[in-house]
Amino acid sequence: MISKVKNAMSSLVGGIIPHGHHHQHPQHGAAQNGGADSLPPRFPYGRPEFLDLTPELLQYSTEHASRPVITLKRDSRLPWRTGYAEVINAGKSMLNEDQASCELLYVKKLSSKQQRCSMLLEDSGDTTGIPIHFWGVFDGHAGSGAALAASKLLHRIIRDRLCDVAHILENQNSPPPICLAKNGSPFQAEAKKGACLDGEDQDGPLDEPRFHMEKDISVESLVMGIIETAFRQMDDLIEKEKESYSISGGCCALIAIHLLGKLYVANAGDSRAIIVHNNEVIPMSNEFTPESERQRLQYLGFLQPELLGNEFTHIEFPRRIQHKELGKKMLFRDHTMTGWAYKMIVEDDLKFPLIYGEGKKARVMATIGVTRGLGDHDLKVYNSNIHIKPFLSCCPEVTVYNISELKHGSDDVLVMGSDGLWDVTTDRDVADAVSTFLSGREPNDPLRYTLAAQDLLMRSRGVLKERGWRLPNEKLGSGDDITVFVIPLAGLELET
């Protein structure tokens, strides 16, 4: 994520692990240091394990001048023949702050000993249970720590939470029980005798409970809820582990999970996933930015003005106000408005707007350009003691695609990319490019999807010319870190 956080010189945080002294680098980012200077990093910097980079290649991957595209090795194979490519930014941060994960995990009922243990389960190598395929793109800012931690741990948290309900998932045609006893079996409380079928007239806050109104919850809703709560657990875990480790910065998190014939896509941040099916685009995520979440953030600032630290106003104006404009009328909008109206300018309006700037330059508290993600617990406004975390949400939006109910050809794919991919390329461009690329390649080519990912990446990065990275149309290419997964929707069949 390029320059998502201002004033946080994060480039050195974490360091390059092959050379060892990864926790001795100075931390420049006053906004995020949180006194963690002396703590060891939770995970050393590196690229995704599935890339299996040698120390030399890892060093090579950080060349800002040439920006080499790193792809899956020719002899590596990810689940579903997933394609992957990544490239570092054009110099904004020393390290590539994007991270990625791709995992095959198994959901099975936990032993009671495992249930009692609050630690994350290690991967046991046991391949019994319900398979889950997991893909994650984590776009870090102000350091690599949060993205690294999420890429190593989030899939395990989700797997563990799914294990808690393995017995329900195994029985996926029955709705999940509303209430469970401690041992996980359904707990049947008796409905009161004579409960009426119509809640209209008789229940009230002071009445005894009756069961005449009971919502039907689907297994799909349960999986969505588990993913949503797992994001929060991941965020809490980062906060907790920061007591013992350095976990720098924050990250956007975009994940996809295949479980029992459904594809769940969860997004917290400004990465994006689309499905390309018969060359049609199906958007699978929305971006969460200061512009798209303006009203949520303004509402919080309105309800809890103490979070604005007497420096910011929750009201938005089309530009900064000058002192001599006091008493004049200016266009404004607050948390309730989509349009603009005039208001008389008062002293309080001279404060800096909570949300300011347009498009990629929009910022929360003049600092951060994304409003959902993991980490950022110490993030403060530059030169102040104002915390930004209360305005950030770690909650993803989850969408579901019923993959088993549709027929997919070998050119139908899920594309997941960090914002570096999408900044200069539209959904339609990506769909056309991937469809054209794949239709020209042998369906059995094992590198098919990785080459497609590489092709997409290069279309957004461009090539280095005299005036910087340029696209074929001479427009500026993306100078950001770029990470791309191209996942064939027929992947399950391709494997077998």
Next chain:
Amino acid sequence: MISKVKNAMSSLVGGIIPHGHHHQHPQHGAAQNGGADSLPPRFPYGRPEFLDLTPELLQYSTEHASRPVITLKRDSRLPWRTGYAEVINAGKSMLNEDQASCELLYVKKLSSKQQRCSMLLEDSGDTTGIPIHFWGVFDGHAGSGAALAASKLLHRIIRDRLCDVAHILENQNSPPPICLAKNGSPFQAEAKKGACLDGEDQDGPLDEPRFHMEKDISVESLVMGIIETAFRQMDDLIEKEKESYSISGGCCALIAIHLLGKLYVANAGDSRAIIVHNNEVIPMSNEFTPESERQRLQYLGFLQPELLGNEFTHIEFPRRIQHKELGKKMLFRDHTMTGWAYKMIVEDDLKFPLIYGEGKKARVMATIGVTRGLGDHDLKVYNSNIHIKPFLSCCPEVTVYNISELKHGSDDVLVMGSDGLWDVTTDRDVADAVSTFLSGREPNDPLRYTLAAQDLLMRSRGVLKERGWRLPNEKLGSGDDITVFVIPLAGLELET
């Protein structure tokens, strides 16, 4: 609005004006009385002025047993040849709590004397200035007062606010000035010399303002903002006038405004507007209900738990919890979730859920079934001192339809209806019915659109059979008050 508010026996509030003693009726609704027993009503009960009902017809309109359909008189003509029909509920409240308005107003620059006056302008009969056409549907609950007040005043508030910017509207091809001096002329503050074009690196909350970032605001956004703020002013006015008058209950507000070739639809509540164009449906509003606004309300309850009065929990469960289920796990969702997950039940979870029930039976605090509208300032949870107003929003969602850019035939219409119309009839049903009806009528028939409104209304009301009001398919008809406008989109041309 049928049974939107429980435990508030509102039927007598206001009384029927022809018999005089309209402020001497007892007020039963403990939830809403606010000590207003001795105050006169702000407006006497009646039906919309454009119906021009005699006292006998007004009495006749309240016949719950026969539910007569009241339409525009044969010799009346509304602007744009607008069609209108209404019917009272099947007995839930003594009076028809829906109200409606249809107005032609003019926007022109106010004299400085008028500007200084904070009163609403009277309709002067002056037909110079920019014409505004206005339609409003106000679906009251727990009394008629708020709906009556909104139907008499909201269009005047909007007109006055538009008059404030008449000089900007007259010049609609120039964007509205960001800043205005007291006399309304643009105020030009100097941009600081040397302002850079890129806000990326130099501005911060403590810097001097610079104008290198200035948003372009359109006239359309200004009109939207004025409508949004006018709803708030209407709500504030009801609160203020309640010091001197009885203004019972609350109301949903759905309005449409035609101004300078654009149709603005603003909705706060669960009424609905659709455009039928070439027999295609274009939804122009969304409903705001405990289900659609669950997360907003839960978020407020989470941030300000004192508003829950120690009686309610912001967390949602699929049903009420029994005491013996303490310590068990139950499905839940909070303000951050769309799916459901399990949580251990603790004492606090035994409180009544802030949002409870499904579909038309969903309620906020077991009381109200709609989450946006005007009024309700005194609404409390039955038998408690817990105010519900903080959870209700008076802010509409505004949509815009560029009416002058499209060609409209005489069968293309905007349909606006209170929820009574839509409860038993889908958008598609309404579109088909209105298209079929209109295609069978002479285009020059002056009653064309009123007969179409009557036809739609009767399709939702049904006919009285032994087992109540029934639709042709024997399903229950709507027992609610029903109000329908059918507005021809070619109306401006039809008039000339």
